[in-house]
């Protein structure tokens with residue numbers, strides 16, 4: 579009986595481990611980080627990392643979410659997100675709790691519909 583239970587628990591553990599590994603490898607790449615001290619943008623490899631600005635060495639916690647226009651292709655920062663305080667804002671706007679920031683944006687160039695950009699580096703190439 580105990581052996582059967584152990585086998586079940588082992589199965590659950592393997593399943594959870596496999597699921598975690600899959601999420602880590604195929605998830606959205608980490609959003610670009612913007613330094614609050616010098617204002618420059620940089621990339622991190624994983625979301626688990628505590629970002630430190632490579633230019634001025636200041637700790638940074640603000641991520642940028644890029645959107646791209648489906649009509650004209652213009653890519654822009656739709657939101658900035660402070661991962662430390664879970665606050666979000668439209669660039670230049672007021673910080674509000676993340677869940678109060680509506681995740682939809684229209685193109686600032688043509689007013690067209692937009693989509694979230696998973697990896698801005700691919701768009702900029």
Ligand SMILES: [Zn+2]
Pocket residue numbers: 613614615616617618631632633634635636
């Ligand atoms: Zn910096």
Ligand SMILES: [Zn+2]
Pocket residue numbers: 647648649650651652685686687688689690
């Ligand atoms: Zn547009």
